[in-house]
Amino acid sequence: MDALDTATWETRAAALAAELTAEGVLADPAWRDAFAATPRHLFVPHILNGPASLSAGDPGWLDAVYANESLATQTRPASDDTTGREIASSSSSKPAVMAVMLERLAAEPGHQVLEIGTGTGYNAALLSHRLGADNVFSVDLDPKLVDTAQEHLIAAGYRPHLAAGDGFAGWPGEMTFDRIIATCAVTAIPPAWINQLADGGRIIAPLDAGAAGPLLVLDKTADDEVSGRIDPFPVLFMPMRTDVTSPFAPGQSPSADAAGMPHYGTTAVDPAALLEWPDLALFLWLHAPGLRLGGSVEHGVVVAERGPARAEVDLAPLAEGTWAVRQSGPYRLWDTVEHAVAMFDTLDKPDATRLGVTALNVPGKQFIWLDDPDSDHSWPLA
Numbered sequence: 254m255d256a257l258d259t260a261t262w263e264t265r266a267a268a269l270a271a272e273l274t275a276e277g278v279l280a281d282p283a284w285r286d287a288f289a290a291t292p293r294h295l296f297v298p299h300i301l302n303g304p305a306s307l308s309a310g311d312p313g314w315l316d317a318v319y320a321n322e323s324l325a326t327q328t329r330p331a332s333d334d335t336t337g338r339e340i341a342s343s344s345s346s347k348p349a350v351m352a353v354m355l356e357r358l359a360a361e362p363g364h365q366v367l368e369i370g371t372g373t374g375y376n377a378a379l380l381s382h383r384l385g386a387d388n389v390f391s392v393d394l395d396p397k398l399v400d401t402a403q404e405h406l407i408a409a410g411y412r413p414h415l416a417a418g419d420g421f422a423g424w425p426g427e428m429t430f431d432r433i434i435a436t437c438a439v440t441a442i443p444p445a446w447i448n449q450l451a452d453g454g455r456i457i458a459p460l461d462a463g464a465a466g467p468l469l470v471l472d473k474t475a476d477d478e479v480s481g482r483i484d485p486f487p488v489l490f491m492p493m494r495t496d497v498t499s500p501f502a503p504g505q506s507p508s509a510d511a512a513g514m515p516h517y518g519t520t521a522v523d524p525a526a527l528l529e530w531p532d533l534a535l536f537l538w539l540h541a542p543g544l545r546l547g548g549s550v551e552h553g554v555v556v557a558e559r560g561p562a563r564a565e566v567d568l569a570p571l572a573e574g575t576w577a578v579r580q581s582g583p584y585r586l587w588d589t590v591e592h593a594v595a596m597f598d599t600l601d602k603p604d605a606t607r608l609g610v611t612a613l614n615v616p617g618k619q620f621i622w623l624d625d626p627d628s629d630h631s632w633p634l635a
């Protein structure tokens with residue numbers, strides 16, 4: 254990379270911080286300083302955003318680096334097929350999303366923070382600027398990413414603690430942290446994070462709820478428990494994965510074949526509502542974790558997929574209030590969707606702010622609740 258004039262990047266970093274402030278996502282002056290003082294260009298020498306890949310020195314590269322956009326830095330094949338389609342498996346996240354998450358983290362000087370998902374190292378640099386590198390710990394599944402992140406961080410003047418490993422197990426070593434921030438999306442809170450969270454600690458983690466999921470903001474409420482509200486701020490993160498060669502979480506790969514005889518039927522649930530109503534889509538995902546909703550008005554169909562189960566519903570009604578459904582896979586996924594839609598209606602169509610999560614450090618003992626952790630309406634998370 255050509256050496257970049259300090260004044261050039263500082264002007265751009267300051268402009269990015271000002272943009273985030275104007276957008277209303279960066280209010281804390283200390284985090285504003287961190288964004289203005291951290292050279293993002295050192296963390297993204299190569300950007301792989303589709304065909305318009307850019308490397309340091311290319312025209313447009315610097316503009317892309319200091320734009321409020323997520324920047325893909327590593328991709329993996331989308332499936333076993335031969336289409337050659339690649340999906341991002343690591344990136345520098347969108348600065349507006351990073352700002353929101355860092356502010357929700359409520360980290361204070363002296364706090365020790367664990368980041369799950371080192372990626373480029375840029376977020377670890379922001380944390381190091383704010384808290385001192387010695388208080389920052391970051392783990393990534395991919396050892397190569399950890400090595401390059403370390404080079405980037407040293408170039409930026411920071412030496413936080415880095416480790417390669419599955420962040421599902423938390424930090425590899427006997428440690429407790431005041432804050433844990435996940436920069437890959439989860440379907441449940443790994444028990445190790447609860448065990449490694451100090452009293453008074455907080456976990457910020459994006460929920461892998463299909464498209465843009467909400468944030469979980471969970472405080473330690475007992476030795477073995479965290480609890481808190483769902484924050485509806487929409488964030489789109491790559492899922493927490495277990496295989497460095499794949500961009501997918503276990504069981505998420507689209508190459509899983511739908512099995513079983515197709516079933517043809519009708520539904521009284523308007524499929525358009527699923528695409529147009531984020532609160533309903535979230536509520537459905539929370540009843541059927543892993544549910545992916547797709548399709549479009551343009552294609553005239555809504556597609557729901559969950560592992561090998563699939564349902565397609567025509568957007569054009571067969572008759573007033575009746576739509577055609579085709580289902581395939583080991584069970585009838587649309588029946589689950591219908592059940593959850595009925596529950597959504599019964600509960601007065603709750604928006605995301607009425608939902609919360611309580612997670613124990615025991616797999617299967619994690620719950621969604623409505624309005625209150627002791628509410629009559631709670632059900633298992635994932």
Ligand SMILES: C[S@@+](CC[C@H](N)C(=O)[O-])C[C@H]1O[C@@H](n2cnc3c(N)ncnc32)[C@H](O)[C@@H]1O
Pocket residue numbers: 342343344345346369370371372373374375376377392393394395398418419420421436437490491492493494495
């Ligand atoms: C959006 S990127 C992180 C961005 C990063 N914080 C930065 O500032 O550049 C998500 C990262 O999560 C990592 N990841 C996915 N699954 C993981 C796991 N099980 N344990 C640790 N890291 C994981 C990916 O390898 C990827 O680098």
